[in-house]
Every structure is written in C-alpha cells, then in structure tokens.
Amino acid sequence: MPDRTTRSVVIIGAGPVGCALATLLRRQGVAVDVYERGGESSGGSGHSFNLTLTSRGLDCLPRSVKRRLYLQGAVLTKRIIHHRDGAISTQPYGTDDAHHLVSIPRGVLQDTLRDQALRAGARIHYEHACVDVDTARPAVLLRDRDGATGWVEADLVVGCDGANSSVREAIATAHPTELWVTRDHIAHGHAEITMDYADADPTGMHLWPRGDHFLQAQPNRDRTFTTSLFKPVEGESRERHFAELPSPDAVSDYCATEFPDVVDRMAEVEHDLTDRRPGRLRIISCAPYHHRRAVLVGDAAHAVVPFFGQGVNCSFEDTAALAALLARSRFASAAGDPVDVTLAEYSAVRVRAGHALADLSLRNLEELSEQVDSSTFLARRALERRLHELHPDLFTPLYQLVAFSTTSYDTAQRVHQEFSTALDRVCAGRDLRLERDAIIAEFAERHSRDRFTLPRRPPPRPARHRSRLGD
Ligand SMILES: Cc1cc2nc3c(=O)[nH]c(=O)nc-3n(C[C@H](O)[C@H](O)[C@H](O)COP(=O)(O)OP(=O)(O)OC[C@H]3O[C@@H](n4cnc5c(N)ncnc54)[C@H](O)[C@@H]3O)c2cc1C
Structure with missing residues (x-):
C-alpha cells in the first residue's frame, strides 16, 4: 500500500x-x-x-x-406565495420534518x-x-x-x-x-433589494410570482430577509438594466403595481435596481x-x-x-x-x-415565476402530494427526490418524466379537484407494479464515507 x-x-x-x-x-x-x-x-x-x-x-x-x-x-419548511390578488398561500417543501x-x-x-x-x-x-x-x-x-x-x-x-x-x-x-x-446566459438577471420585512413569517421562502419574473425574500436567522428580484435583463453594455426599468420612476411604478403589499418596505428600491447592474x-x-x-x-x-x-x-x-x-x-x-x-x-x-x-x-424557473400562481398547477401539486401520502412506495414528488434524497439527479429526472407521462394519461380530460380520489385510485391500480419513488436502500456513498472518516 x-x-x-x-x-x-x-x-x-x-x-x-x-x-x-x-x-x-x-x-x-x-x-x-x-x-x-x-x-x-x-x-x-x-x-x-x-x-x-x-x-x-x-x-x-x-x-x-x-x-x-x-x-x-x-430553517424553512415551505414556500409562502403572495398572489397578485393579495391572497397568500403556502406550499410545504415535503412531507416530514427532515x-x-x-x-x-x-x-x-x-x-x-x-x-x-x-x-x-x-x-x-x-x-x-x-x-x-x-x-x-x-x-x-x-x-x-x-x-x-x-x-x-x-x-x-x-x-x-x-x-x-x-x-x-x-x-x-x-x-x-x-x-x-x-x-450560456439566460435572459434573466438578479438584483438584491433592501427590504424591511421583520414581522413576516420567518419559516418560509416568500415568493411573488409575476409571469416572467418573481420577487423572493429569504429569511435569515436574525429576522432580516435577503430579497432578490429575478427578471429578464436588457442590453449587454454598461447600461444593462432590467427590462422596462431604466429609471427610478419606472422602478417605483413597477413595484407599486406588482408588489403593492410590500412596496412601502423597500425604501431604497429605486437605488437598488438602477444604480447597480443586475447580475447575469x-x-x-x-x-x-x-x-x-x-x-x-x-x-x-x-x-x-x-x-x-x-x-x-x-x-x-x-x-x-x-x-x-x-x-x-x-x-x-x-x-x-x-x-x-x-x-x-x-x-x-x-x-x-x-x-x-x-x-x-x-x-424550475417557469415554476417559480409563473406556475406557483396557477390554479391548475396547484391542483396538480395537491393531487401529487395526496398520491404520495396514500402510496409513498409508488410515488415521491420531484422536489423531494431532488432536494431531500440521495437519488442521483439524473435518476430523479427520468423517474419524474415517466411518472408525469403516466399521470397525464390518467388525468386527461378530468377535473383534478373534483375527481382527485378517483384519479389516485385508478393510478394506483394501473401502476401497482411501477415505482416512481425513492430506491428502498439509498446509495451508500456519502453515508459510508462519513462513518469512515468520523468527525
Ligand atoms: C444568484 C445565485 C443564487 C444561488 N443560490 C443557491 C442556493 O440557494 N443553493 C445552492 O445550493 N446553490 C446556490 N447557488 C449556486 C452556488 O452559489 C454555487 O454552486 C457555489 O458558490 C459554488 O461554489 P464553488 O466553491 O464551486 O465556486 P465559488 O463560490 O465561485 O468559489 C470559487 C473560488 O475560486 C476562486 N478562484 C477563481 N478563479 C481562481 C483562480 N484562477 N485561481 C485561484 N482561485 C480562483 C474564487 O476567488 C473563489 O474563492 C446560487 C448561485 C447564484 C448565482
């Protein structure tokens, strides 16, 4: 040796x-x-x-x-969605404390x-x-x-x-x-915004989905929030700015229209979004x-x-x-x-x-900026969550596979594509809210031999490594 x-x-x-x-x-x-x-x-x-x-x-x-x-x-356990109409909804990241x-x-x-x-x-x-x-x-x-x-x-x-x-x-x-x-660059850029949001729920990731753009406020331990705007960027030169936001006036109009519930908490937003170029x-x-x-x-x-x-x-x-x-x-x-x-x-x-x-x-950009605000998307996610609760051996949601498992990203992606195709077939032409239980029962019956879920034994790689090395 x-x-x-x-x-x-x-x-x-x-x-x-x-x-x-x-x-x-x-x-x-x-x-x-x-x-x-x-x-x-x-x-x-x-x-x-x-x-x-x-x-x-x-x-x-x-x-x-x-x-x-x-x-x-x-520690964040959920997304907190601030919808256009002022409603607030929550989406848990998973199904247990981990x-x-x-x-x-x-x-x-x-x-x-x-x-x-x-x-x-x-x-x-x-x-x-x-x-x-x-x-x-x-x-x-x-x-x-x-x-x-x-x-x-x-x-x-x-x-x-x-x-x-x-x-x-x-x-x-x-x-x-x-x-x-x-x-490659994508069209979107990002910029940090100073926001006084100390009284907000500190256990969730706050999101304002607005079509092709979204605002995100991420809690810190000291109850401050790190807030970022993700939005398409215009121009490649030094004058690069977010689309439709070339001036402080344009910024304040935009924020008042899109984020009326928090615009008063962004005291420096005109400066935040015009003085610094958005990151690509x-x-x-x-x-x-x-x-x-x-x-x-x-x-x-x-x-x-x-x-x-x-x-x-x-x-x-x-x-x-x-x-x-x-x-x-x-x-x-x-x-x-x-x-x-x-x-x-x-x-x-x-x-x-x-x-x-x-x-x-x-x-996932599409999901964060657009879909989390759509009732069809929310109904599908609710159906998937219920399917997982009733048949955890049959199906695990994609987010859980990606964030909280040791299943490789490529396996998670493949398994989720197969699952989505199979579920699309069962859902075609049906009302996901009214027929949820019937859809789940039919899916479980048709796919009783399939597994769109975590492997029973996680790959040993990181765990074995940890125990060998100790701490
Ligand atoms: C807006 C944004 C948000 C993100 N949010 C998340 C998130 O929430 N969760 C998540 O998991 N990931 C997130 N990421 C990704 C995460 O930031 C990166 O995956 C992570 O920083 C990668 O770390 P790294 O050490 O590989 O590279 P870096 O953090 O870039 O560190 C590279 C280091 O190498 C040094 N270096 C560079 N060139 C040389 C050189 N020639 N010689 C010597 N030293 C050099 C640099 O100075 C630096 O210290 C985010 C990324 C972005 C852009």
Whole structure:
C-alpha cells in the first residue's frame, strides 16, 4: 500500500467547495494545499446572496460543520406565495420534518468551511491565481500578488475555482477535443433589494410570482430577509438594466403595481435596481470532468441557474463522491487502481448528475415565476402530494427526490418524466379537484407494479464515507 502521508493534492479555489473538499481529503491523511486568487478577507466569489442547503448537500459535510450551519441558518419548511390578488398561500417543501431548507448567508458558509479546512490541517495560500495547468505531471502555474509565477506539482490537481474556472479553461484550450465546454446566459438577471420585512413569517421562502419574473425574500436567522428580484435583463453594455426599468420612476411604478403589499418596505428600491447592474445568470456545462490527473469539482464543472437552489448541494455531493473514490483507490498510481481510472469513474457519475441538474434548474424557473400562481398547477401539486401520502412506495414528488434524497439527479429526472407521462394519461380530460380520489385510485391500480419513488436502500456513498472518516 502506498505511503498515504506523502500523497498530495493541490486545490485551486478556497470557495465553499474547495474548503469542503480540503477537509475531506485531510481526514484521509492527504497533504492539501489550496491556492486562492483573492485575499484572506475577500470572502470568496464576492456574491452576497443567501444559499439554501438541503439534506442532499448537508449530509456530505462533517457533522460539526452541519451543526454550526444549523445554529447560524434559518430553517424553512415551505414556500409562502403572495398572489397578485393579495391572497397568500403556502406550499410545504415535503412531507416530514427532515424536508426543509437551511438558509445561510454565503459569507457564513464560506467562513465555517474555511475554518474547518484549516483546523483539519489544509494550507490555504491567498493571492495566488492559477494561470495554467499541466494535467500530465500534474502541476499548476501560479501567479502571486507581485506578479511572480511558478509551477507547483502534486499527485492530483483539483479545480474548485468556480464558474469562470481557469483550470477548466486551461484544459479545454490545451486539449479541445478531449474536454468540451458550453457557456450560456439566460435572459434573466438578479438584483438584491433592501427590504424591511421583520414581522413576516420567518419559516418560509416568500415568493411573488409575476409571469416572467418573481420577487423572493429569504429569511435569515436574525429576522432580516435577503430579497432578490429575478427578471429578464436588457442590453449587454454598461447600461444593462432590467427590462422596462431604466429609471427610478419606472422602478417605483413597477413595484407599486406588482408588489403593492410590500412596496412601502423597500425604501431604497429605486437605488437598488438602477444604480447597480443586475447580475447575469449562467449555465456552464462541460464533459468529462477530468483530464489525466486533473479534475473539476463544483461550479468549475457545472454552473447552473439557481432556481432549484441545488448548485452548492450538488457541489458538496461532488466532493463526497470524489473523496470516497480516492479513499478507495488510495491514490495508487501503479497498475491496478490508478488515479486516472478513479477520476474517470467520478466523471462518469457526476457528469450525468450535473447535466440533469442544469436542466431541472432551468425548468424550475417557469415554476417559480409563473406556475406557483396557477390554479391548475396547484391542483396538480395537491393531487401529487395526496398520491404520495396514500402510496409513498409508488410515488415521491420531484422536489423531494431532488432536494431531500440521495437519488442521483439524473435518476430523479427520468423517474419524474415517466411518472408525469403516466399521470397525464390518467388525468386527461378530468377535473383534478373534483375527481382527485378517483384519479389516485385508478393510478394506483394501473401502476401497482411501477415505482416512481425513492430506491428502498439509498446509495451508500456519502453515508459510508462519513462513518469512515468520523468527525
Ligand atoms: C444568484 C445565485 C443564487 C444561488 N443560490 C443557491 C442556493 O440557494 N443553493 C445552492 O445550493 N446553490 C446556490 N447557488 C449556486 C452556488 O452559489 C454555487 O454552486 C457555489 O458558490 C459554488 O461554489 P464553488 O466553491 O464551486 O465556486 P465559488 O463560490 O465561485 O468559489 C470559487 C473560488 O475560486 C476562486 N478562484 C477563481 N478563479 C481562481 C483562480 N484562477 N485561481 C485561484 N482561485 C480562483 C474564487 O476567488 C473563489 O474563492 C446560487 C448561485 C447564484 C448565482
């Protein structure tokens, strides 16, 4: 067996994903050096918005980290929909207590994971930007704050450097036929709005669905809310702004019309939406996620739109999958179980998951901005919830499969498509409210041998990994 203490990994990027992976690898006795382009206090990617974590991602983190996140985050059990007519309705995220989101400020998540990585013995080198990668040696070319450059070698190079990954771009440039990349913007952008909403229900994600756009207020532990507008953006130049909102007057008219119940609580909205350009939302896909002895993890591999709130959850699942596979291969480089075979295995599994999540996330935009306000959609969701309550072995709702299970995203997507087609057939031409019980009985009878649900035994990957490593 190789001497594990001399095995070394270089991670590029000390964002949440780089730090989470550093901790997992340190616990296997691997020497970990993390190189981060920003300074120690720059807070990673610089985004300020909240992230929602679900059991899929949380269960891939060490128990102590999870505990700290629960202490600092807000637990959300439902969506709270503010309809156009002033009515308010709620939609639970799932069917039991474990089905909730933990809403956490990005900076808190970042600091918690960085502290954990340092405590586990990872070395983090700030103000070192990766500018090139040699996947065969493997080695990275780093540039420090004074502009000096130098190569650093390791047994494995991991790109955790986010959506604009220089590791991914270096590989794709040097080996264009061996790693393909697609980059897209969607029409929607996002902007943070300051909103005083302290008296609102802090246990739900507040949504104002308004056709092609929506407002979202996400509670924090201290009863403040992080509020964002998602809306199509116009113009590619410096003057880029939300469609139809080029001026402060246009903004105040828009908010008074679309969000009359909260417009008085947005004291700075004209400034929020006109002084700063909206952030664009990107989808970056690539395959495979590795080349020789370099591998991509997190947003470096898959940047998805945030409408399922799963980007970082998927990324933590990447880290658990990679660490577990490396632990199994023990970094052996001789014949038998070489790192590149391990990386190919990681790639095969995670590319399918990443591409499915990109698709699921884009489709959820329609749900958040439009469908949650539609009576037909709500009737269908109520029918699905009842079907799950009565026949949990037959059907699990898509949201539950995606957010709260370990079923791979691609399996969840396939199973849900099959289920939707089957349910559409039974529902055709019927009133979903009046005939709900009859539809459910007929569906259960027709599909008594099918399973549109969780596997009986969840895949052992993250759980086995956790128990091996302890906390
Ligand atoms: C508006 C919005 C809302 C979101 N909401 C959610 C949510 O609710 N739930 C969820 O699960 N996900 C959400 N996401 C996705 C989530 O933000 C990402 O999945 C997550 O940040 C990925 O982490 P990362 O560490 O891979 O990348 P990043 O957070 O981008 O970190 C990358 C790090 O690498 C460093 N770096 C970059 N280039 C170099 C270089 N050349 N050399 C050295 N260092 C470098 C950067 O400085 C940074 O520290 C959201 C995304 C957006 C845009």
